[in-house]
Structures are given as structure tokens and as C-alpha cells.
Amino acid sequence: MKIIEPSLIHDWDKEPCGKEVTVSTKLYKDAKDFYESVDESLHDDTVMYEVYSVSSQSEPGKLNWGLTVMHPVKVNGECNMTRGHFHENMDCEEYYWCSKGTGLLMLMDEEGKCWCEKMYEGSLHHIRSDWAHRLINTGDTYLKVVACWPADAGHDYARIEHSGFTYRVYCEGKDIIVKERRTNE
Numbered sequence: 001m002k003i004i005e006p007s008l009i010h011d012w013d014k015e016p017c018g019k020e021v022t023v024s025t026k027l028y029k030d031a032k033d034f035y036e037s038v039d040e041s042l043h044d045d046t047v048m049y050e051v052y053s054v055s056s057q058s059e060p061g062k063l064n065w066g067l068t069v070m071h072p073v074k075v076n077g078e079c080n081m082t083r084g085h086f087h088e089n090m091d092c093e094e095y096y097w098c099s100k101g102t103g104l105l106m107l108m109d110e111e112g113k114c115w116c117e118k119m120y121e122g123s124l125h126h127i128r129s130d131w132a133h134r135l136i137n138t139g140d141t142y143l144k145v146v147a148c149w150p151a152d153a154g155h156d157y158a159r160i161e162h163s164g165f166t167y168r169v170y171c172e173g174k175d176i177i178v179k180e181r182r183t184n185e
């Protein structure tokens with residue numbers, strides 16, 4: 001019997017590494033329309049978040065692994081967040097595990113009911129297959145979240161654009177302020 005080295009390593013203080021790992025970076029210029037208003041003080045190339053993934057397969061039964069690193073950026077006081085999505089394949093659940101930082105996991109059901117789970121080091125989040133999900137960094141450090149999801153889940157962004165998350169999250173000093181979105185947005 002052979003004992004071999006793993007093909008992937010994920011040191012919790014760092015990102016996953018191995019030759020199957022890919023990284024995508026979301027810049028402010030590509031995230032402007034997530035926010036209530038444009039922040040002229042932010043450069044277009046400001047890094048908002050990076051997603052490291054092991055996701056080369058897409059067949060049912062396979063699993064993906066990823067790490068999302070949310071930078072501690074505020075957009076006119078609004079906390080940095082991912083675009084957010086439902087899964088295209090509504091049979092697919094997901095797990096999120098927070099490895100660093102503090103934030104909120106915003107969830108929304110198909111009726112548009114929205115709520116958040118607190119995220120902090122060690123918090124573990126089971127995302128039901130019919131819940132839209134978005135990460136929000138409410139802290140002043142990086143928020144790092146590990147995810148494991150079925151390879152055939154897909155991302156449905158159109159439903160979020162059409163009828164998005166109904167709340168926005170801001171930071172004022174140490175306070176987290178949640179506001180209902182204006183209906184004309």
C-alpha cells in the first residue's frame with residue numbers, strides 16, 4: 001500500500017493551495033451596483049473579494065471547495081458583500097464555515113423573506129437548497145469563509161437582480177445598522 005501526499009492543502013490561516021485551485025477577484029468597478037450609492041473615494045480597482053475554488057468538475061455527485069476572502073471595505077458606510085445568488089439547481093445545499101473575521105450571512109427564501117446569521121471564527125452555516133445567500137463583512141479585518149457545495153449547483157444571479165435581498169447592512173463606528181431597502185431601487 002502506498003501512502004501519498006494530499007493533492008490539496010488548506011491551512012486555515014491561508015488559502016487552499018494545489019494545482020487545481022483557481023482564484024477570481026471581484027473589483028469595486030464590477031460590484032458598484034450591489035450598493036445603495038457610488039462611493040467616489042473608492043478606486044475602481046479596489047479589491048472587494050477573492051474566491052479561491054477547487055471547482056473543475058460539474059457533474060452531479062461531485063463536490064466543490066472554496067474560500068471567499070472579503071476585504072474590510074465600506075461603500076459609503078455600507079458593508080462589503082458578495083453579489084449573492086440562489087443555486088440554479090434548487091436541489092443543491094451548501095455549507096459555509098467562517099475561519100476568520102466577523103460578518104453576517106444574509107439568507108432569503110423564495111417568498112423574499114430575508115434574515116441573517118452571525119458569522120465569527122468557527123461558526124458553521126447550513127444553507128438550504130432554496131435559500132439565496134450573500135456574505136457581508138461587518139468587521140475591520142478580513143472575513144474568510146470556507147464553502148463546500150455540489151458541483152452542479154450553479155449560480156442564479158438573475159433572480160437576485162430581479163427581486164434582490166430586501167435589507168442593506170451598514171457600519172457606523174462599532175454599530176451594525178440594518179435598513180430595509182427602498183422600494184424604488
Ligand SMILES: O=P(O)(O)OC[C@H]1O[C@](O)(CO)[C@@H](O)[C@@H]1O
Nearest residue numbers: 051066067068082083084085147
Ligand atoms: O458569486 P457570488 O454571489 O459573488 O459569491 C461568491 C460565493 O459563491 C461561492 O463560490 C459558492 O456559493 C462561495 O464560495 C462564495 O462565497
